[in-house]
Amino acid sequence: xxxxxxxxxxxxxxxxxxxxxxxxxxxxxxxxxxxxxxxxxxxxxxxxxxxxxxxxxxxxxxxxxxxxxxxxxxxxxxxxxxxxxxxxxxxxxxxxxxxxxxxxxxxxxxxxxxxxxxxxxxxxxxxxxxxxxxxxxxxxxxxxxxxxxxxxxxxxxxxxxxxxxxxxxxxxxxxxxxxxxxxxxxxxxxxxxxxxxxxxxxxxxxxxxxxxxxxxxxxxxxxxxxxxxxxxxxxxxxxxxxxxxxxxx
Amino acid sequence: xxxxxxxxxxxxxxxxxxxxxxxxxxxxxxxxxxxxxxxxxxxxxxxxxxxxxxxxxxxxxxxxxxxxxxxxxxxxxxxxxxxxxxxxxxxxxxxxxxxxxxxxxxxxxxxxxxxxxxxxxxxxxxxxxxxxxxxxxxxxxxxxxxxxxxxxxxxxxxxxxxxxxxxxxxxxxxxxxxxxxxxxxxxxxxxxxxxxxxxxxxxxxxxxxxxxxxxxxxxxxxxxxxxxxxxxxx
Amino acid sequence: xxxxxxxxxxxxxxxxxxxxxxxxxxxxxxxxxxxxxxxxxxxxxxxxxxxxxxxxxxxxxxxxxxxxxxxxxxxxxxxxxxxxxxxxxxxxxxxxxxxxxxxxxxxxxxxxxxxxxxxxxxxxxxxxxxxxxxxxxxxxxxxxxxxxxxxxxxxxxxxxxxxxxxxxxxxxxxxxxxxxxxxxxxxxxxxxxxxxxxxxxxxxxxxxxxxxxxxxxxxxxxxxxxx
Numbered sequence: 001x002x003x004x005x006x007x008x009x010x011x012x013x014x015x016x017x018x019x020x021x022x023x024x025x026x027x028x029x030x031x032x033x034x035x036x037x038x039x040x041x042x043x044x045x046x047x048x049x050x051x052x053x054x055x056x057x058x059x060x061x062x063x064x065x066x067x068x069x070x071x072x073x074x075x076x077x078x079x080x081x082x083x084x085x086x087x088x089x090x091x092x093x094x095x096x097x098x099x100x101x102x103x104x105x106x107x108x109x110x111x112x113x114x115x116x117x118x119x120x121x122x123x124x125x126x127x128x129x130x131x132x133x134x135x136x137x138x139x140x141x142x143x144x145x146x147x148x149x150x151x152x153x154x155x156x157x158x159x160x161x162x163x164x165x166x167x168x169x170x171x172x173x174x175x176x177x178x179x180x181x182x183x184x185x186x187x188x189x190x191x192x193x194x195x196x197x198x199x200x201x202x203x204x205x206x207x208x209x210x211x212x213x214x215x216x217x218x219x220x221x222x223x224x225x226x227x228x229x230x231x232x233x234x235x236x237x238x239x240x241x242x243x244x245x246x247x248x249x
Numbered sequence: 250x251x252x253x254x255x256x257x258x259x260x261x262x263x264x265x266x267x268x269x270x271x272x273x274x275x276x277x278x279x280x281x282x283x284x285x286x287x288x289x290x291x292x293x294x295x296x297x298x299x300x301x302x303x304x305x306x307x308x309x310x311x312x313x314x315x316x317x318x319x320x321x322x323x324x325x326x327x328x329x330x331x332x333x334x335x336x337x338x339x340x341x342x343x344x345x346x347x348x349x350x351x352x353x354x355x356x357x358x359x360x361x362x363x364x365x366x367x368x369x370x371x372x373x374x375x376x377x378x379x380x381x382x383x384x385x386x387x388x389x390x391x392x393x394x395x396x397x398x399x400x401x402x403x404x405x406x407x408x409x410x411x412x413x414x415x416x417x418x419x420x421x422x423x424x425x426x427x428x429x430x431x432x433x434x435x436x437x438x439x440x441x442x443x444x445x446x447x448x449x450x451x452x453x454x455x456x457x458x459x460x461x462x463x464x465x466x467x468x469x470x471x472x473x474x475x476x477x478x479x480x481x482x483x
Numbered sequence: 484x485x486x487x488x489x490x491x492x493x494x495x496x497x498x499x500x501x502x503x504x505x506x507x508x509x510x511x512x513x514x515x516x517x518x519x520x521x522x523x524x525x526x527x528x529x530x531x532x533x534x535x536x537x538x539x540x541x542x543x544x545x546x547x548x549x550x551x552x553x554x555x556x557x558x559x560x561x562x563x564x565x566x567x568x569x570x571x572x573x574x575x576x577x578x579x580x581x582x583x584x585x586x587x588x589x590x591x592x593x594x595x596x597x598x599x600x601x602x603x604x605x606x607x608x609x610x611x612x613x614x615x616x617x618x619x620x621x622x623x624x625x626x627x628x629x630x631x632x633x634x635x636x637x638x639x640x641x642x643x644x645x646x647x648x649x650x651x652x653x654x655x656x657x658x659x660x661x662x663x664x665x666x667x668x669x670x671x672x673x674x675x676x677x678x679x680x681x682x683x684x685x686x687x688x689x690x691x692x693x694x695x696x697x698x699x700x701x702x703x704x705x706x707x708x709x710x
Contacts, residue, residue, distance in 0.1 A: 082705055137656035144652055148643040153260055158639055161702050162653065165635070168698055169657050172691060176660035179687070180667065297572050301708065319574035333569025335560075337501050349493045350573040392569075 025221045036214040044207035053117040060110035062215035070100030075167030078160035090156035095226035101139040127178040138166045256305030267455040278432045280442040283452035326398035332389040341373040351396035363391040383414040401432045490575040494583030516549035516599035539669035558641035581703040613675040625665035628692040635699040
């Protein structure tokens with residue numbers, strides 16, 4: 001909800017404050033968006049077995065890619081915060097986390113819809129999906145750490161530490177769940193994401209790669225807007241506390 | 250003995266300490282006074298190593314000290330607002346614990362001797378949960394003195410003490426000063442500052458705006474007027 | 484390095500001797516874990532043989548739930564009289580505070596397990612056929628990992644006002660690989676299946692322990708730094 005509000009204000013402020021990179025991103029994003037939709041719904045072939053509902057796969061993989069990319073970015077800026085505590089890095093990490101949790105949620109929901117329509121189950125412990133679920137919880141935990149009481153300095157440091165521990169954890173979670181699955185139910189995830197017999201149809205691959213590209217551009221765009229808004233929030237906060245100090249004498 | 254050069258500290262976006270340069274001689278009592286929010290506690294914490302200064306150097310006996318090493322912590326006794334003691338343990342247990350961390354030799358005999366000095370020997374085996382504020386402070390003082398530090402840093406040590414404890418504290422400060430320990434005191438209590446300090450420094454908005462030698466010639470009133478004028482001017 | 488271990492031991496023995504005197508935390512943890520077993524007896528029918536399959540999981544559940552109680556308090560005790568600042572201004576490496584707390588917490592949780600796991604087996608009438616020595620090995624390695632990450636996050640969340648609520652939220656997602664591996668290894672050992680399968684899980688747990696011991700040891704000073 002908070003994020004949707006941010007997007008709205010981002011749109012409102014867009015007219016005045018767009019730097020060249022933002023313009024570039026937007027001009028790439030809007031056409032890509034339409035091209036992607038075209039590729040997904042019209043151009044790419046309809047899957048034999050699942051039919052049109054297979055198309056959710058494109059949104060699912062793209063979101064999953066960004067979900068994990070965003071967390072990597074959180075880890076990157078967390079390291080930078082610890083090396084040299086600058087507010088900018090802290091802001092970047094936080095915005096990436098907010099976007100990341102959004103895309104993680106989308107990944108989970110599209111994954112569940114995909115699962116229901118292809119295997120008729122709402123949930124499966126397939127390693128990538130389960131890792132995404134745990135990633136969601138780690139994201140939420142990270143955001144809770146950021147909401148702590150305390151000075152910005154301290155919160156930046158503590159959340160950076162947690163971000164790093166979280167990022168280290170994710171690959172291990174994936175490995176553990178994958179082993180768990182192979183030992184418990186040695187199932188070959190046949191008609192699933194990219195694991196059908198021989199590989200994916202070249203046309204579908206094109207649509208897939210382009211969707212991933214589009215969603216990544218969307219991520220970059222949202223990052224920049226979010227960071228801008230957060231920076232302004234900080235400026236307002238500072239001005240406010242200065243004014244209060246002056247008034248209190 | 251202790252020298253701070255151009256120490257600055259940024260907390261968030263606020264510059265709390267600006268270019269602090271200060272030196273402390275052996276056997277000198279230096280009082281740091283200033284209005285609230287001037288950065289006195291921050292200054293202390295940066296010196297002890299509880300906070301990392303953003304820039305600046307600390308020299309101990311003329312040698313550059315690497316930030317946050319054990320060396321400087323070994324030689325500084327820090328008395329803060331809280332007592333840093335464990336309520337479940339007895340005075341002797343508290344002292345023995347800190348003694349081990351500070352690698353104090355002859356820990357047993359030293360601890361007992363200190364307890365006698367501050368008048369807590371009788372209670373040495375009682376959990377300190379039941380102690381009064383004055384007794385706690387006396388134990389805190391003995392904790393600070395246990396490793397025989399070269400430098401004592403006392404953050405408003407007279408607050409909340411009764412007459413006896415104040416007298417005891419001042420006696421200890423004077424004794425340590427005479428035996429060569431350097432002492433830094435943050436205080437709001439001008440009488441105590443005037444009675445104890447050899448020098449006073451005014452810290453205002455993160456800067457040392459002035460230092461003044463306090464000898465016998467400087468009366469309490471003079472000191473007060475000096476302080477007020479330093480604080481008013483910007 | 485030896486100095487760090489010595490200081491860690493000093494800190495750990497202070498906590499442990501404190502605990503031996505008051506027996507507060509450990510008493511609470513034993514009672515709580517026994518209650519958890521009791522509640523699970525209501526949730527799952529203990530006489531039903533199928534339920535025995537849940538036992539390996541329950542071993543870890545009671546460890547984690549009662550362990551979190553103890554972890555919450557491990558840094559809270561340093562808050563009275565701001566003793567943590569006293570520790571930080573002492574000439575010790577901040578990581579020795581971490582190691583000392585890990586050691587103390589580990590001994591505490593293991594002591595509780597010595598009581599609670601037999602209680603679990605008792606109430607569920609569980610007879611196991613596996614080798615006890617392997618079982619103990621798995622429990623130790625798993626508990627170690629739990630305490631390594633748990634102590635670290637306890638220090639982190641002690642900075643928050645709602646620290647007792649924050650700790651489980653931070654800890655449980657990060658424990659997932661450990662819990663998965665631990666439950667699987669425990670199951671294999673208790674049901675006396677092929678030990679070789681268990682050993683690969685145990686290796687994953689050991690790798691987890693070492694990785695996070697190193698990461699937490701290194702990152703701990705960043706938690707300590709500051710006001």
